[in-house]
Amino acid sequence: MKDNSVDDTDKLDSSVQNNPTRQRQQHKEDEEDGLQRLLLPDARDLPLIPPSAVESNFVSYFAPDFIKPGHDQYVYRHANGLCVIGLAPTHVAFKDSGGITAVDFNVGRSDRSVIKVTGKRKKNAQQFEPNTALCKVCTNDGSYIVRCCVKGSLLEVNDRLIKLPGLLHSSADREGYVAIIMPKPADWLKAKGLLLGLEAYKKLRDC
Amino acid sequence: MANDTKAVHVSMEPEVAHNISATEEGQDISGYDDVRALHDVVQGLPSHVVKDLLSIGVCARCIFRLFGIRGDIYSCSLLSSSMLSSVLGEQRHADEDMVDIGSEEHKNPISLPASEVSEVDAVLCTLCLGILQFTYCDDKELVVKKSAKDMAVAISELLKREWHQIDSFSLEVSIPPILLENESSVWLYMKRKYGSELCFQGKLLPQCISTVEALILCLAKPLETLLDCKSGVSDIRICLTFTHSKASKMVHSIAVSKHGCKRTKTGIENCIDSVDDSVVGDIECSDLADVTIQRSFGGSQDNGSPQSLKFPSEKYSRNVSQTRWIIDDERKGEASVEEIVGGNILPMCQGDNYKFHAAGREDIDVRMLGSGRPFLVEIQNARHIPSEAFVKEIETKINNLENKLVEVKNLKAVGSEGWDLMREGEAEKQKQYAALVWISRPLKDEDLESIASFKDMKVLQRTPIRVLHRRSPLEREKIIHWMKIEKIAGSNHYFLLHLCTQAGTYIKEFVHGDLGRTHPSVGSLLGCRAEILQLDVTDVKMDCF
Numbered sequence: 001m002k003d004n005s006v007d008d009t010d011k012l013d014s015s016v017q018n019n020p021t022r023q024r025q026q027h028k029e030d031e032e033d034g035l036q037r038l039l040l041p042d043a044r045d046l047p048l049i050p051p052s053a054v055e056s057n058f059v060s061y062f063a064p065d066f067i068k069p070g071h072d073q074y075v076y077r078h079a080n081g082l083c084v085i086g087l088a089p090t091h092v093a094f095k096d097s098g099g100i101t102a103v104d105f106n107v108g109r110s111d112r113s114v115i116k117v118t119g120k121r122k123k124n125a126q127q128f129e130p131n132t133a134l135c136k137v138c139t140n141d142g143s144y145i146v147r148c149c150v151k152g153s154l155l156e157v158n159d160r161l162i163k164l165p166g167l168l169h170s171s172a173d174r175e176g177y178v179a180i181i182m183p184k185p186a187d188w189l190k191a192k193g194l195l196l197g198l199e200a201y202k203k204l205r206d207c
Numbered sequence: 208m209a210n211d212t213k214a215v216h217v218s219m220e221p222e223v224a225h226n227i228s229a230t231e232e233g234q235d236i237s238g239y240d241d242v243r244a245l246h247d248v249v250q251g252l253p254s255h256v257v258k259d260l261l262s263i264g265v266c267a268r269c270i271f272r273l274f275g276i277r278g279d280i281y282s283c284s285l286l287s288s289s290m291l292s293s294v295l296g297e298q299r300h301a302d303e304d305m306v307d308i309g310s311e312e313h314k315n316p317i318s319l320p321a322s323e324v325s326e327v328d329a330v331l332c333t334l335c336l337g338i339l340q341f342t343y344c345d346d347k348e349l350v351v352k353k354s355a356k357d358m359a360v361a362i363s364e365l366l367k368r369e370w371h372q373i374d375s376f377s378l379e380v381s382i383p384p385i386l387l388e389n390e391s392s393v394w395l396y397m398k399r400k401y402g403s404e405l406c407f408q409g410k411l412l413p414q415c416i417s418t419v420e421a422l423i424l425c426l427a428k429p430l431e432t433l434l435d436c437k438s439g440v441s442d443i444r445i446c447l448t449f450t451h452s453k454a455s456k457m458v459h460s461i462a463v464s465k466h467g468c469k470r471t472k473t474g475i476e477n478c479i480d481s482v483d484d485s486v487v488g489d490i491e492c493s494d495l496a497d498v499t500i501q502r503s504f505g506g507s508q509d510n511g512s513p514q515s516l517k518f519p520s521e522k523y524s525r526n527v528s529q530t531r532w533i534i535d536d537e538r539k540g541e542a543s544v545e546e547i548v549g550g551n552i553l554p555m556c557q558g559d560n561y562k563f564h565a566a567g568r569e570d571i572d573v574r575m576l577g578s579g580r581p582f583l584v585e586i587q588n589a590r591h592i593p594s595e596a597f598v599k600e601i602e603t604k605i606n607n608l609e610n611k612l613v614e615v616k617n618l619k620a621v622g623s624e625g626w627d628l629m630r631e632g633e634a635e636k637q638k639q640y641a642a643l644v645w646i647s648r649p650l651k652d653e654d655l656e657s658i659a660s661f662k663d664m665k666v667l668q669r670t671p672i673r674v675l676h677r678r679s680p681l682e683r684e685k686i687i688h689w690m691k692i693e694k695i696a697g698s699n700h701y702f703l704l705h706l707c708t709q710a711g712t713y714i715k716e717f718v719h720g721d722l723g724r725t726h727p728s729v730g731s732l733l734g735c736r737a738e739i740l741q742l743d744v745t746d747v748k749m750d751c752f
Contacts, residue, residue, distance in 0.1 A: 039576070039641045039703060039743055040693075040695065040703060041643060041695065041701075041741070042697075043695050043696060043698040043701065044697065046645075046695075046698060046701050046740075049645075050645050050738050051738075052719075052736070052738055053715075053719040053721075053738060053739075054722075057672075057673060078672055078673060078676075079673075080673065080674075080675075080676040080677075081676055082672055082675055082676055084672070117680050118679060118680070119679050120677060120678060120679055122680070155680060156669075156675075156680060158722075158723075160723060167723070174720075174722050175720070175722055175723035177722050180672065180675070182676065
């Protein structure tokens with residue numbers, strides 16, 4: 001597209017100045033040209049692999065061996081305070097042969113997948129403690145409880161996991177997230193103290 | 208005999224009238240008429256009731272109000288409690304010899320020379336707390352105006368100081384609620400005492416004139432004369448607001464005691480009766496808290512709607528937010544569209560305040576290009592409505608600002624129809640975007656075709672995580688009208704995605720999928736991971752632009 005507009009400009013001659021219709025057309029083309037120049041970046045300025053949406057908007061924390069050994073979970077915290085909870089890549093569930101077969105949100109006293117949180121004030125949101133169970137992840141060899149890690153209100157669980165437990169394998173750190181929690185600022189500070197940053201976690205797990 | 212009394216006064220009147228015309232304009236004939244009218248009115252009232260009311264401290268105008276009397280009589284400067292009592296006094300003596308009447312005359316304030324025509328009541332009225340006696344506190348100072356005319360003069364001076372084009376005005380008054388309480392308690396008292404009498408049969412409280420109405424009756428004519436224009440529905444609104452420091456506390460206690468009463472008729476009346484005494488005992492005149500003068504635009508009447516200017520704006524910088532964004536005393540972003548635009552228009556219109564409204568908005572890191580986004584600047588109390596040429600000047604000024612952050616075009620002054628356009632633009636109009644997208648695998652030619660093939664595609668978006676903390680968790684269905692991939696020379700992972708969507712679509716989430724909460728997404732359509740680096744709004748499809 002850019003090449004085409006350059007050609008048109010070369011053909012510009014006195015007939016344009018005399019013809020008002022052509023003038024308007026030219027003006028419009030010039031405008032679009034200007035817009036093009038604003039929009040299109042120079043490919044040389046672009047990074048090879050840009051940071052992902054998660055990397056740009058969240059700070060990653062990890063909870064290794066949460067309650068039980070091998071139960072490694074992540075907590076991605078957004079600038080607005082919301083926390084996305086999920087399985088870290090070193091979670092013991094991934095080590096089982098055959099992989100994850102099912103995810104069940106019916107744990108503890110209620111089925112987490114049926115809670116409906118409404119409104120700006122997040123009515124009906126249940127208050128969860130760090131060790132409250134979110135769901136059960138089942139493999140051929142056993143089942144593992146995924147817990148909250150952070151005290152706060154449960155806003156949402158990823159019910160897509162019910163139909164597509166494979167999401168945990170393909171992208172546990174994105175589409176395979178487990179739940180979204182909204183902690184109060186004071187509760188977050190308490191939880192943060194027990195979590196590891198990305199670098200510390202990598203060191204711990206040698207990955 | 209009463210007629211004779213009047214005859215005596217009539218012969219005196221012309222002298223008095225001459226004096227009045229020399230010192231005060233426009234009152235020569237009306238002075239005479241006023242006196243006559245007053246006489247007639249007062250004598251038409253049950254004198255014992257009037258005397259009773261005078262004795263509990265109700266002022267003359269309030270007495271007239273309670274009896275539902277209307278008309279210009281309120282603005283008569285002769286109207287005062289002492290005047291009333293003397294007219295009533297005449298009545299009593301009307302049957303006596305004329306000789307006696309002669310000796311009454313000198314006590315009658317009506318015969319006083321013009322300079323003392325209106326006698327100021329020393330005691331504040333228990334009902335209107337001085338409002339209808341033109342007595343009020345202005346900045347802790349007690350202000351006593353001798354007449355409606357004096358008060359009108361004060362108001363008109365205030366008005367003329369700031370406003371030059373006055374072709375009409377509307378007068379509004381607001382009083383503290385305690386006055387209504389006082390009124391109903393006095394009314395109940397009257398009813399109980401005189402309810403059986405003929406003059407009271409069939410009269411209801413609503414037939415009384417309210418203090419507000421009475422004050423307006425007092426001030427309207429004098430103001431019309433002073434400002435040389437008519438009062439009525441107008442864009443210039445003169446609002447007199449009276450407040451009372453103790454009023455709110457007292458009202459609360461009255462309300463509480465009312466609730467405490469049993470629902471028997473006598474029960475309530477007893478309660479009111481006791482309240483009546485306490486009200487009477489504690490009089491303080493009210494503060495004239497506020498005389499505000501508001502001008503609205505183009506004759507529209509909705510809440511004194513201020514003037515609006517509308518034009519589309521383009522935002523060229525990625526560091527400029529729509530509105531002022533300050534967290535913890537620190538400003539986020541370099542500037543804001545609202546401040547750049549509003550801040551330049553406000554001084555030109557000599558207004559008090561501006562409010563910025565746009566047909567939707569974009570994030571701070573998104574540029575608004577192309578046709579621009581329409582928006583409205585509301586100027587409150589604009590003293591100067593700019594002409595078309597002036598508006599053009601404002602436009603040029605904003606566009607030539609040093610940092611070239613914002614550009615505006617098609618500046619126009621509009622009336623209330625601007626609001627409808629804004630709402631439409633926000634909720635109904637399609638928007639066009641250009642997004643810089645990266646995908647995890649190389650772009651193929653088939654991708655261009657497949658993306659272009661989707662027309663009016665439905666997308667389900669759960670409330671994005673980045674706004675979930677302040678929005679309801681909902682699933683919203685949006686429509687992507689069309690999409691087009693534009694290749695970028697030198698890269699097969701990056702491309703420019705042009706798309707046209709329904710108002711309210713979250714574009715960023717449509718590209719990266721928001722952890723799968725927006726479905727479908729660009730990533731899911733192309734079967735890979737997609738990220739968005741840059742977003743620009745290229746068009747807001749509004750009919751008027």
